[in-house]
Amino acid sequence: MKRLIVANWKMNPPNKKTAKKIFDSAQKNACGLKNIEVVVCPPFVYLGVLSLSASGGFRAKSHSAFGAQDVFWDEKKTSYTGEISATMLKNLGVKYVIIGHSERREHLGEDNLIINKKVKYALSAGLKVVFCVGEKERDDDGQYLNFIKTEMLEGLFSVPAKLANNLIVAYEPIWAIGKSGKNADSPEKVFEISIYIKRILADIFGRPRGDQIPILYGGSVDIENTEGFLSEGRISGLLIGHKSLETESFKEILKIANNIRK
DSSP: OOEEEEEEOOSOOSSHHHHHHHHHHHHHHHBTOTTEEEEEEOOHHHHHHHHHHTTTSOOTTBOEEEEESOOOSOOSSOOOTTOOOHHHHHHTTEEEEEESOHHHHHHSOOOHHHHHHHHHHHHHTTOEEEEEEOOSOOOTTSHHHHHHHHHHHHHTTTOOGGGGGGEEEEEOOGGGTTOOGGGSOOHHHHHHHHHHHHHHHHHHHOTTTGGGSOEEEOSSOOHHHHHHHHHTSOOSEEEESGGGGSHHHHHHHHHHHHHOOO
């Protein structure tokens, strides 16, 4: 199974010229890397431009795909000013969508109910959903595990098991973002929590379906910790923020991920 590397550009870069440069570099660097799939998630405003840049599709030997950073939960009505539907995204070649990112939860007021609506809608529309969960702080009493469990149970409430094949869970502990060295997360802990997440997924969707859902990690991933998270952490891939905008750093991360055989 290929490892999934998701590049979340967030609200970057400031212009389409730079966006095209970063995108072209990601495409080029993904060429020939058979053990990974790269998903590029630019801001909405660049999806059309980059779709044309890809000449209607990604390079044949580039194991890459388009992703979006968000989607609205409905398109039956069209009176939602400023929102984007799954149909719009799919018509631009988008295959993946990030839902429930910590920044949208914290700064834009997205709660588990809203996220649940988006997850169900996106999956039913045929998009692959990168569903984000993660605690604000990791306490010694283990209450953070209950926080993660609640996010998952409420965020995935009444999602049909038949749609779980297009579900990916991204574990992104908020406290770990921007941290490095001793202050960062450890591969061993990531592995432990990934097992916990797998158990919850199995409770929701049953086995073996729940066991087959990929788990990504997204807490300050860089060149130094990529191998540890993928090898010792035994996860299915990575959700990468700002490092995905640094072309040389992202290139090295892709190489490292591709060379891990475990």
